[in-house]
Amino acid sequence: FLGPNLSILSSFQIKLARMLMEEGQAHLFTNWPLPGDKDFDKLRFFDQVAKLDSNYPGGLAAYIRNARKLLADSKAGKNPFTGYVPSVPNGEKLIYGDEKFMQYEEAGAKEAQHSAFVLVAGGLGERLGYSGIKVALPSETTTETSYLQLYINTILALQAANSKGRSTRLRPIPLVIMTSDDTHRHTVELLDNNKNFGMLPDQIVLLKQEKVACLSDNDASIAMDPSDSFLIQTKPHGHGDVHNVLFSSGLLSRWQEVGVKWVLFFQDTNGLLFKGIPASLGVSALKDLDVNSLAVNRKAKEAIGGIARLTQDNGSEMVINVEYNQLDPLLRATGHAEGDVNDETGFSPFPGNINQLVLKLSSYTEELSKTNGAIVEFVNPKYKDASKTSFKSSTRLECMMQDYPRTLNSSAKVGFTVLDTWLAYAPVKNNPEDAAKVPRGNPLHSATSGEMAIYRANCMILQKAGVNIEGPKIEIYNGQETEVWPRVVWSPKWALTFCDVKRKVKGLCQISQKSTLVLDGDNVTLENLVLDGALFIRATGGSQVNIKSMRVFNDGWKITPVDFADKSYREEIRMRGFEFQRLGQQTLFFDQPGECCVSNVSM
Numbered sequence: 001f002l003g004p005n006l007s008i009l010s011s012f013q014i015k016l017a018r019m020l021m022e023e024g025q026a027h028l029f030t031n032w033p034l035p036g037d038k039d040f041d042k043l044r045f046f047d048q049v050a051k052l053d054s055n056y057p058g059g060l061a062a063y064i065r066n067a068r069k070l071l072a073d074s075k076a077g078k079n080p081f082t083g084y085v086p087s088v089p090n091g092e093k094l095i096y097g098d099e100k101f102m103q104y105e106e107a108g109a110k111e112a113q114h115s116a117f118v119l120v121a122g123g124l125g126e127r128l129g130y131s132g133i134k135v136a137l138p139s140e141t142t143t144e145t146s147y148l149q150l151y152i153n154t155i156l157a158l159q160a161a162n163s164k165g166r167s168t169r170l171r172p173i174p175l176v177i178m179t180s181d182d183t184h185r186h187t188v189e190l191l192d193n194n195k196n197f198g199m200l201p202d203q204i205v206l207l208k209q210e211k212v213a214c215l216s217d218n219d220a221s222i223a224m225d226p227s228d229s230f231l232i233q234t235k236p237h238g239h240g241d242v243h244n245v246l247f248s249s250g251l252l253s254r255w256q257e258v259g260v261k262w263v264l265f266f267q268d269t270n271g272l273l274f275k276g277i278p279a280s281l282g283v284s285a286l287k288d289l290d291v292n293s294l295a296v297n298r299k300a301k302e303a304i305g306g307i308a309r310l311t312q313d314n315g316s317e318m319v320i321n322v323e324y325n326q327l328d329p330l331l332r333a334t335g336h337a338e339g340d341v342n343d344e345t346g347f348s349p350f351p352g353n354i355n356q357l358v359l360k361l362s363s364y365t366e367e368l369s370k371t372n373g374a375i376v377e378f379v380n381p382k383y384k385d386a387s388k389t390s391f392k393s394s395t396r397l398e399c400m401m402q403d404y405p406r407t408l409n410s411s412a413k414v415g416f417t418v419l420d421t422w423l424a425y426a427p428v429k430n431n432p433e434d435a436a437k438v439p440r441g442n443p444l445h446s447a448t449s450g451e452m453a454i455y456r457a458n459c460m461i462l463q464k465a466g467v468n469i470e471g472p473k474i475e476i477y478n479g480q481e482t483e484v485w486p487r488v489v490w491s492p493k494w495a496l497t498f499c500d501v502k503r504k505v506k507g508l509c510q511i512s513q514k515s516t517l518v519l520d521g522d523n524v525t526l527e528n529l530v531l532d533g534a535l536f537i538r539a540t541g542g543s544q545v546n547i548k549s550m551r552v553f554n555d556g557w558k559i560t561p562v563d564f565a566d567k568s569y570r571e572e573i574r575m576r577g578f579e580f581q582r583l584g585q586q587t588l589f590f591d592q593p594g595e596c597c598v599s600n601v602s603m
C-alpha cells in the first residue's frame with residue numbers, strides 16, 4: 001500500500017503503517033506522493049503517529065478499537081449505566097466547626113504530610129474566555145494572590161505545620177501539575193517568574209497531557225487536519241488523562257517508596273478548595289477509604305455531576321459520579337417518574353461532585369497497574385441527523401478523572417464527603433455575560449462570585465469562632481447580584497483549620513461591613529479588635545504578635561463598580577466588575593523575632 005515509499009521509512013514506521021492498515025485506516029495513505037515528493041511531510045506524519053501511539057495505554061490500535069466500540073454503543077443509544085439502578089449512597093456529611101469536623105480536620109492536617117497533591121490544569125477554560133491560564137488569575141483582588149500561589153502557599157503551610165517542633169526536616173509534600181499544549185508554557189513561566197512561589201524545584205513536577213486523534217465516522221476513521229494533509233487532527237482527551245500521565249511518569253511507585261499514602265486531585269480555580277481538604281483527608285484516613293470524592297449539596301438538575309450508588313441485577317454496585325444529564329434520565333428509566341428532584345432539605349439527595357478526589361496511593365497504584373493507566377472513556381459525537389451515520393464535525397474519545405472508580409471491584413472502599421458549599425466550592429468557569437444570565441438562586445461560578453465567596457467563607461468562619469461581623473450588602477457587579485461581606489483574607493500560614501482560627505481569635509472582636517482585614521504570618525492573635533476600615537497585619541521572621549484591645553477606624557478600601565466592557569481596566573479587574581479604591585488603611589508589619597504585644601491602641 002505504501003509502494004516505493006517503504007524505502008524511506010524505518011522498520012518502526014513500517015510497523016506503525018501496518019498497524020494503521022490492520023485497524024482500517026487505509027484512507028490515510030491514499031494518494032501518497034511518490035518517494036522524493038513530500039518525504040519530509042511523510043516522516044512528520046509518522047512522528048505524530050508514533051507520539052499518538054505511545055501516549056495512549058495500549059497504543060493507537062487500542063484507541064481505534066475502543067473508539068469503534070463506544071461509537072457503536074453511542075449509535076445504538078446505549079447509556080453507559082444501562083442495567084444499573086441508582087440509589088442514594090451513604091457518605092460522610094460534615095458540619096463545619098462541630099466536634100466531628102474538628103476531629104477529622106486534626107487527623108487530616110497531619111495526614112497531609114503523607115500526601116501528594118495533583119492539580120489538573122490542562123483546560124483552556126473556554127467558557128471563561130480569559131486570555132491567560134486560569135491558575136494565574138487572582139483568587140481575590142485584595143491581596144492579588146493567584147490561584148496557583150494560593151495552592152502552593154497552602155501546601156507549604158501544611159508542611160510547615162507538620163514540621164513544627166521537630167528536629168529533623170520533613171520530606172517536602174509533592175505537587176504535580178498536569179498541563180496541556182494550551183497551558184504548559186504559561187504555567188512554566190508563572191512558576192519561573194515567581195521562584196515556584198517558594199517550593200523547591202524538585203517538589204513540583206509538570207506533566208503534560210497530549211491530545212488524541214479525531215475520528216470522522218462510526219468506523220473510527222482517523223480524521224486529517226483540514227489545512228494539512230500530513231497532520232492528524234487532534235483534540236483534548238479530558239482531565240481523566242491525569243491517571244495515565246501519573247502512572248506513566250513512574251511517580252506513583254516513587255511516592256510509595258518514600259511513604260506517601262494519599263493522592264489528592266483538584267481543579268484549577270476554586271479559592272475555597274483547601275478549606276475542606278484537611279477534614280476530607282481525615283475522613284479518608286480514619287475510614288481507610290480507597291476513594292473519597294468531595295461533594296457539596298446540589299440542587300436537582302444543577303449542572304454538576306451527582307454522586308450515586310449504582311446497583312446491578314447481580315448485586316454488584318459502585319459509588320460513582322453520574323453526570324447531571326445522565327442522572328435524570330437514569331432515574332426516570334428506573335421507576336422514579338419525576339427524575340432528579342429536591343427532597344425536604346431543598347437539595348437533590350444526590351450530592352454534587354466537585355471533583356476533588358482523595359485516593360489511597362496503594363490501591364490506586366495497584367488498580368492503574370492492572371489497566372496500564374487507562375480509565376473508562378466516552379464519546380460524544382454530534383450527529384448530522386437521526387440516522388446517526390455521519391457527524392457534523394470530527395469527534396474523539398474523552399475521559400474524566402472522577403471516573404477512576406468505575407473499574408474498581410466492589411470490595412473497594414469508595415466513599416464521599418459532603419461539605420457546605422459556602423466552605424468548599426466556588427470555581428471560576430463562566431464569563432461575565434453568561435454568569436449574568438444564570439437564573440437567580442443558581443451558582444454563578446464567575447470571577448466575581450469566586451472572589452466574593454472567599455470573603456464570605458472567611459467571615460462565616462470568623463463568626464463561628466465568635467467574631468461579631470456585620471452582615472453582607474447585596475451589590476450588582478457585571479450584572480450579577482452578589483453578597484458583599486467584609487473583605488477578610490488570611491494566608492494559609494495564619495490558619496489552616498478551624499482549630500487554628502479559634503486559637504487565634506479571642507475576646508470580643510468586631511468587623512464592620514466596609515472593612516478589609518488581611519492577616520499574614522503564623523503567629524498573629526487577635527483579642528478585642530474593633531475594625532471599621534482597612535487593616536493589614538504581617539508578621540514574619542519569628543515575630544509573635546498579640547493584638548489586644550485595638551480599635552482601627554479609617555476610610556478603608558471602597559469597592560467601586562467597573563464595567564466589563566471598559567477596556568481601560570486590566571482584564572482581571574474587568575472580568576469581576578469591581579475594583580478597590582484605597583481611601584485609608586492601617587498597616588502593621590513585624591519582622592523581629594520574639595513576642596510583641598499591641599494593646600489599648602486606637603488608630
Ligand code: GDU
Pocket residue numbers: 120121122123124178180209236237238239266267268269304305321323353354355400402427429
Ligand atoms: N482539564 C484538564 N485537561 C482537560 C480538560 C480539563 O486538565 O483536557 C482540567 C481543567 O483545567 C480544570 C478541570 O480539568 O482544572 C475541570 O475542567 P472544567 O472546569 O472544564 O470541568 P467541568 O466543568 O467540565 O466539570 C468537572 C466535572 C464535573 C464537576 C465539575 C466541578 O467533570 O463532574 O465535578 O468539574 O467543578
